[in-house]
Amino acid sequence: DGGITQSPKYLFRKExxxxxxxxxxxxxxxxxxxxxxDPGQGLRLIYYSQIVNDFQxxxxxxxxxxxxxxxxxxxxxxxxxxxxPTAFYLCASSTAGANTGELFFGEGSRLxxx
Amino acid sequence: xxxxxxDPGPFNVPEGATVAFNCTYSNSASQSFFWYRxxxxxxxxxxxxVYSSGNEDGRFTAQLNRASQYISLLIRDSKLSDSxxxxxxxxxxxxxxxxxxxxxxxxxxxx
Numbered sequence: 001d002g003g004i005t006q007s008p009k010y011l012f013r014k015e016x017x018x019x020x021x022x023x024x025x026x027x028x029x030x031x032x033x034x035x036x037x038d039p040g041q042g043l044r045l046i047y048y049s050q051i052v053n054d055f056q057x058x059x060x061x062x063x064x065x066x067x068x069x070x071x072x073x074x075x076x077x078x079x080x081x082x083x084x085p086t087a088f089y090l091c092a093s094s095t096a097g098a099n100t101g102e103l104f105f106g107e108g109s110r111l112x113x114x
Numbered sequence: 115x116x117x118x119x120x121d122p123g124p125f126n127v128p129e130g131a132t133v134a135f136n137c138t139y140s141n142s143a144s145q146s147f148f149w150y151r152x153x154x155x156x157x158x159x160x161x162x163x164v165y166s167s168g169n170e171d172g173r174f175t176a177q178l179n180r181a182s183q184y185i186s187l188l189i190r191d192s193k194l195s196d197s198x199x200x201x202x203x204x205x206x207x208x209x210x211x212x213x214x215x216x217x218x219x220x221x222x223x224x225x
């Protein structure tokens with residue numbers, strides 16, 4: 001079955017540690033996205049990539065980094081520079097740019113920084 | 115003021131009732147509109163797009179009012195399985211069509 005796989009589902013880390021969240025898709029989508037969701041707020045875009053080896057900052061990129069070396073993969077690193085990293089992280093993909101409006105999401109990764 | 119605003123709810127509605135909620139957007143460059151559904155602690159999934167002429171999908175009807183800058187979602191004959199958070203989403207031609215998400219309206223259908 002085609003879809004998006006995020007791992008890990010739950011992650012606990014100590015303050016000051018970098019963590020990397022995995023996102024893999026087998027939908028053959030060109031575009032991939034990372035969002036962050038906090039209680040009472042809409043999803044906020046961290047980074048997006050519309051093609052391999054290229055990515056752009058979203059609204060809240062500070063303290064995060066990404067890579068897009070393969071079409072299928074778009075890992076997100078939450079660095080120690082991110083001041084409030086505890087959140088629900090969602091990876092998504094789409095067939096083209098987001099103007100289609102249809103994003104396919106992974107099940108999310110819930111990061112808790114202790 | 116948030117660019118996309120929704121009443122957070124919760125809306126507590128008896129099974130079988132009709133429920134409607136709105137979403138307002140502030141940027142006139144908003145081009146396209148969508149409703150997503152998100153179950154508790156799960157990922158969002160596209161429910162329906164909202165066209166200028168409105169659209170209907172079974173028990174769900176979405177409307178767009180560009181003059182007043184809001185979209186609406188109507189659910190008829192509500193089911194227990196409709197309990198979820200409904201997210202309003204818009205994209206703007208002036209932001210490379212990136213999606214702007216509302217915080218969602220929580221709906222609870224009671225037996």
